[in-house]
Amino acid sequence: MTGYFSTPADAATFHAELCHLLLNQKVAFNSPVWFNVGCDRLEPKSDAQNWHWNPATGRVEFSVTGYSKPQCSACFINSVTTRWTRF
Numbered sequence: 001m002t003g004y005f006s007t008p009a010d011a012a013t014f015h016a017e018l019c020h021l022l023l024n025q026k027v028a029f030n031s032p033v034w035f036n037v038g039c040d041r042l043e044p045k046s047d048a049q050n051w052h053w054n055p056a057t058g059r060v061e062f063s064v065t066g067y068s069k070p071q072c073s074a075c076f077i078n079s080v081t082t083r084w085t086r087f
Helices: 008-023 031-036
Strands: 049-054 059-064
Antiparallel strands (some): 049 059
16 A cells, blocks of 8 residues: 555545535635645656655655655644744
């Protein structure tokens, strides 16, 4: 088993449901998702750098990842007690 979904059918269901939600404007991603996710397919040899989790070392690292590990969130709420006034 590889990837995020257990089966190809699970992935197809997720894709269909996500398309429905987006095309019918029931949900919307924030701009980092629209501008960053999927760029690895457009520019696979990019030398872009970012912070990312490295499961091999168990650490957060800053390095060249191209677009293979995109930044997908503009806000980082760490817990339910996080207050916007602290930012």
